[in-house]
Amino acid sequence: MSDMFEQELAGRLRALTTWEGPKPQVWRAALKRTGREMARGRGGRRYALWFWLSGAAAVAAVIFAIALPSQQAARSQAKRVKLPFEGLASPDDTPRELEAGVPALSSLHRNVSNEWLPHSLYGPIAGQGQQAPGQSENAVAALAGQLRGERHVIRKATMELVATDVHTAYLKARLLISEAQGEYVQESTVRGAGDALYASLTLRVAAARLSEVLNALHELGELKSENATGEDVTAQIVDLEARLRNERQVETELRELLTKREDAPLKEILELRRALGGVREEIERMVAQREHLGRLVSLATVLVIIRPPDATVIEPPAGIGAYWRDSLTDAWTGGLHFLVRTISSFVAVLVGGLVWWVLLLVVVLIVRGVLRRRTVGGV
Amino acid sequence: MPAERSDEQLLADFAGGRSAALGELARRYERALLGLAAGLLGGRRELACDAVQEAWVRVIRFAGRFRGESRFKTWMYRIVINQCRTLLDNERALADGVGGSPAGASGEDCPGFTEQSRDPGPAPAGAAHAAKRESDEGETEDALRRAVAALPEERRAIILLCYHEGLTHPEAAEVLQIPPGTLKSRLHAALGELRELLGKEAPA
Numbered sequence: 369m370s371d372m373f374e375q376e377l378a379g380r381l382r383a384l385t386t387w388e389g390p391k392p393q394v395w396r397a398a399l400k401r402t403g404r405e406m407a408r409g410r411g412g413r414r415y416a417l418w419f420w421l422s423g424a425a426a427v428a429a430v431i432f433a434i435a436l437p438s439q440q441a442a443r444s445q446a447k448r449v450k451l452p453f454e455g456l457a458s459p460d461d462t463p464r465e466l467e468a469g470v471p472a473l474s475s476l477h478r479n480v481s482n483e484w485l486p487h488s489l490y491g492p493i494a495g496q497g498q499q500a501p502g503q504s505e506n507a508v509a510a511l512a513g514q515l516r517g518e519r520h521v522i523r524k525a526t527m528e529l530v531a532t533d534v535h536t537a538y539l540k541a542r543l544l545i546s547e548a549q550g551e552y553v554q555e556s557t558v559r560g561a562g563d564a565l566y567a568s569l570t571l572r573v574a575a576a577r578l579s580e581v582l583n584a585l586h587e588l589g590e591l592k593s594e595n596a597t598g599e600d601v602t603a604q605i606v607d608l609e610a611r612l613r614n615e616r617q618v619e620t621e622l623r624e625l626l627t628k629r630e631d632a633p634l635k636e637i638l639e640l641r642r643a644l645g646g647v648r649e650e651i652e653r654m655v656a657q658r659e660h661l662g663r664l665v666s667l668a669t670v671l672v673i674i675r676p677p678d679a680t681v682i683e684p685p686a687g688i689g690a691y692w693r694d695s696l697t698d699a700w701t702g703g704l705h706f707l708v709r710t711i712s713s714f715v716a717v718l719v720g721g722l723v724w725w726v727l728l729l730v731v732v733l734i735v736r737g738v739l740r741r742r743t744v745g746g747v
Numbered sequence: 748m749p750a751e752r753s754d755e756q757l758l759a760d761f762a763g764g765r766s767a768a769l770g771e772l773a774r775r776y777e778r779a780l781l782g783l784a785a786g787l788l789g790g791r792r793e794l795a796c797d798a799v800q801e802a803w804v805r806v807i808r809f810a811g812r813f814r815g816e817s818r819f820k821t822w823m824y825r826i827v828i829n830q831c832r833t834l835l836d837n838e839r840a841l842a843d844g845v846g847g848s849p850a851g852a853s854g855e856d857c858p859g860f861t862e863q864s865r866d867p868g869p870a871p872a873g874a875a876h877a878a879k880r881e882s883d884e885g886e887t888e889d890a891l892r893r894a895v896a897a898l899p900e901e902r903r904a905i906i907l908l909c910y911h912e913g914l915t916h917p918e919a920a921e922v923l924q925i926p927p928g929t930l931k932s933r934l935h936a937a938l939g940e941l942r943e944l945l946g947k948e949a950p951a
Contacts, residue, residue: 377941380891381910385786387778387795394781394796395773398803399766740812 420728428721520605520661523578523668525596530677531589537674538567544584549574550667567674572667585672601661608658615651622647754819762810769807776820779913780827786907787831789896798830821921824914828904828922835900894944902937909934 531537538558545551555570573581582596622644629636752760752768754775760768777799784795805826813822895903908919909930920930 377891377938377945378910380888381895381906382912383888384790384892384895385779385782385907385911387782387785391778391781392796393773393777394800395769395777395803398800398807399769401800402804402807 420732424721424724424728427724428717518602519600520602520665521575521598521600522661522664523575523596523598524670525578525582525594525668526671526673527582527585527594528592528673528675529585529589530592531674532677534565534567534674534676537588538569540588541567541569541571541585541672541674544581545571545573546577549577551577554669563676563678565676569670569672569674571670571672573670575666575668578668578670581670585670589674590677601665605658605661605665608654608661612651612654612658615647615654619644619647619651755813755815758806758810758813758819761807762813769803772806772819772823773803776823776913779911780823783824783907783911783913784827784831786895786911787828787904788834790892794834795831798834799827801830802826817921821918824908824918824922825924828908832900890945894941897944898937898940902933902940905930905933906937906941 529537535558538556542553542556545553551571551573553569554572556568558565558567560566571581582594622640626637626640626644629640632640752771754772757768757772761772780799780802781792781795784798785792788794788798802823806823813819817825895906898906904923905919908914908922909916911919914922916930916934917927920927923930925933
């Protein structure tokens, strides 16, 4: 009985879990449903992938846009002013630098005039004039001269002006000369055109008017640099004058001797004449030197350089060989610079975007981990 | 004649893009799974279809991630059981919220049960005995469903799995992830309880 009950129970239980009738093919419905979901998911994943890639690309582009212009700005287009005058110092140089110069400045001075002498501080403005070493006798003579009120100083000045209208400033500078006082323009040069016009003048102005001329030049433009020097040559002049007096005295004595000894032997007369000639020659030389110094002292020399505000590089015309060489050099240098800029830009993008790419990778891994953590069938 | 591919091979084929492989798996197991689901859900066929469909959805989604730690058959049955459990939990929660006993707990209001076990049309005069017999059988089956539904969830699953035509006892143990010895002892206990429940309703 119990076995029959068990068997009947087993049969009925089995019947409870038996599907009667046709199968509803629910697996097809599931496939269709998951097919749509997976298509959406794939599209969503594609969308997410494109979103992240676009985001990473946008971030990299922003970093690139920031990094590259800053590099380019550092290599600014404003180039160093290269004056068309060889070796001239930059307007930013201080007067002392100008003075140190640039050998080219000295050479320019030499080109302008051969009368430049070693520098010393400008006496009345910068301080006391410095005495040359080892010239105690001359110092005495100079002192004597100063005491007598005679002081001989060779004055010179160099000035750099920036003017919007270089040509007008140049013309005005020429008008400052007073020919009645023996002043003149020793040298003038105008080079370039338009915004690249440069001008330079070497003015010889009366020493007494030097300050006045310098002040007038200040008004022609913006003063960029100025250098004024003065060398006290009083001692030299006094010495010259003393030696000249001596030589003249010797000449006079020799003439008197020659007159008194007309009946002297010929040999003596010739010797006297020879000595007299030598003295005369020395006198002439010293007179010339004295006059030269006198001219330097009486007329100060002013070198004025006038340039436009934002000067661009003007290459002076050079020979074809130099031009060809310079062009090749510029092309090679430019190519190298471009290569460096390109490489640095790539590096900026890679390195700058690396952080974001790492973050993106971390996010993707986290999302995948979350998705994978779904248990199958609830188990 | 090509050798029949195993369930795991078919699953791998489906993961590789062959939809027909899923059809073969459905041909092998869908009817049995529907029957089990119907039994777990008190004979409600529509719910059983939903549960099995949901199970197929999960198989499709995670086909590529099947690690082969268990057999596909037991894996599939496990999914179906969990889906049925989820449906019953949702139903119970909904009934608790609305008030009243969850529908279909006794199987009386179950459309599936009605469809399966009740005869709406009038019986011909010559089949009165047959109708009475069917009615008696229906009442017996109804009583059995009520008794099974009254069992605790774990024992109910054990009984239905062990008496399910598509599973052997070792496979049932594998589905439930318990040792076969444990399954045997629990089955014995479940049958005893079921007998008690049936004894209250069974004719003397």
